[in-house]
Amino acid sequence: MSTNKTRYPIAIKLRYSLMRFSVLLLILWGSLPTSTWAQDAPSYNMRFVTANVIDTVDGKDVIVFFHVSAAKAKDFPPVVSMRVMYSVDGSEVTKASIGRTDNVSIIAFDRGIEGKSKLGYSLVKDKVDLNDKADFMLLAIFFKDLTRKPISDMAITYGLWEKRNTEVRVEKEYKFHVENYVP
CATH class of the missing domain: 2.60.40 (Immunoglobulin-like)
Known part of the structure; x- marks a missing residue:
């Protein structure tokens, strides 16, 4: 029973860290300039x-x-x-x-x-x-x-x-x- 108590907080911390990482990745992804995706106008x-x-x-x-x-x-x-x-x-x-x-x-x-x-x-x-x-x-x-x-x-x-x-x-x-x- 004591093993479940110790695993459960680690799982919550891991899930919380992954969620923060996903949000950070999404923010960085959206802040990239559009020129790295496609070029709408020629040079x-x-x-x-x-x-x-x-x-x-x-x-x-x-x-x-x-x-x-x-x-x-x-x-x-x-x-x-x-x-x-x-x-x-x-x-x-x-x-x-x-x-x-x-x-x-x-x-x-x-x-x-x-x-x-x-x-x-x-x-x-x-x-x-x-x-x-x-x-x-x-x-x-x-x-x-x-x-x-x-x-x-x-x-x-x-x-x-x-x-x-x-x-x-x-x-x-x-x-x-x-x-x-x-x-």
């Missing part, structure tokens, strides 16, 4: 520049330009992602791995785009300040033979990998009208 700024049909015969090939700049210089440049989701004229969303299919490819340009792509330069020269001193890149995503009919509207879901944490990628959906390219 770069990415904006849609232009989308143009470049197939003047069938109207099925499109080039889409994005302007990417640094939110912080130390985080630039981000890492190009090879995954894109897109839909054409309200169609079902298609997932593509850039480079693994023949119909989607990507090229990154800098302010020297004029010497590298006359077509690209003609499409962005009036929409992007190519003399900007800040770091930036222009991403050109090419879509080939997307539909059987000419394209007028698209939606793209895309995001780049973070330079300082390549496990984080923040995707954003862009909806836009596709302009006809006139050389």
